[in-house]
Amino acid sequence: MSFRTKIAETAKKKKTRIVLALDFPYQNPENRPTLLTKAQQVLEAVHPYICAVKINHHLTLPLGTFNGTQQLINNIHARGLPAIMDCKANDIGSTNQTIAEYYYAAGFDALIANPFVGWEEGLQPIFDVAHKQQRGVILLAYMSHKGAAEGYGQTIYNSETGRKTPQYVSFAKKALKWNADGVVVGATVPEKIAEIHEILGEKVPIYSPGIGAQGGAAETAVKAGARYLIVGREITLAQNPTEIAVKLSSLQTA
């Protein structure tokens, strides 16, 4: 089963669009066992209310890809959930290929990459590895932080046609052309979600981070066309993670 189908079916069955971003602030590397325990506890507390787990360097760097992280992925899979590595890959092709091979070997079902790096000797090798192994590739289209306007929000100029295109529109079109399994668009920019959804239709689902800690509103993002909502610190740093997860998962399926 493809990654795209796997997450869609999980979301449908469990009636939730919430992707848990299992992020924690920097901790002394000596405290690795505590960090792993904390991650497992949050997963245990919220797994009925989420459709996938996204892991970032907050965990892979201290825990190690083939140590703590792999153990965590096994637990995520045991809960019937797919695991996404948010590595924002943006290297040359041969390195991207190696990165994809290691993350997929550790058990990740999909990874996130930056289309800015281009196709030839860029992202093509990641897509090749992903399709061979029935894994997913999700592309960044517009990020959720203020500085995103500098790059994702810039206008690019085609000197042959004289056409001016917003960078994020160009990225959305590449996601279609390259048959990506999703794009990331910040919940902080709902008008961009709508514009990108207009391009992608139902072919490529939109993942929207920035709910809560970064100020993006869940309902607005869904109305604009977001299929999945990525929620991190709002849940992981909560006094009661279950309560927040229940609230968010019910809110936007209403």
Next chain:
Amino acid sequence: MSFRTKIAETAKKKKTRIVLALDFPYQNPENRPTLLTKAQQVLEAVHPYICAVKINHHLTLPLGTFNGTQQLINNIHARGLPAIMDCKANDIGSTNQTIAEYYYAAGFDALIANPFVGWEEGLQPIFDVAHKQQRGVILLAYMSHKGAAEGYGQTIYNSETGRKTPQYVSFAKKALKWNADGVVVGATVPEKIAEIHEILGEKVPIYSPGIGAQGGAAETAVKAGARYLIVGREITLAQNPTEIAVKLSSLQTA
């Protein structure tokens, strides 16, 4: 001592501009001990002919940041060399900060980041952490692969001024403004090295990858203005790594 001074003094003392990219193709994660041994052997064979070591995910993913990689960094430091993490960071600010904190805690003297992510809530936290800890930040300006033309080579349009600027020129200007410790420009595009060197002068040194395996020529890159040459597979996959390192380090100081 700042990272910029540290690498400059090492290069001057040892009369070499070569930064060793300690990259190896994907290997079964079970073979981690062999991979670490191989990396140590190459380091041992070429350390007199290099001024720094650059590590990428080829090693950090299988070895773990605080396991094999940290051990390797200790060996690199014991040889009097700085260690650079080529993580091409391009996340939101709070994540970038956590990434920088972990890599610096593991002992890295500098890391590489993608300016596409912007300043506010983007790269600013990395620069803040770096300067607090006297570490370095090197920015991508133009990469060495073919697909680089899509992003790094695109033209950006300022709707207020009507001005058209190549993306890599915009990145070079940001490197100056943000006081980066270096920029990366592929040896495969020597005319871009010259153009970026024109902008940066001697203030921000140019690191040039793509020598050998990717077809870039060392002498041309140096003539165009590259201060450091990043060499990976040409050395790490050689029958005799020392021979290649000696040849490359003598060539371009002539």
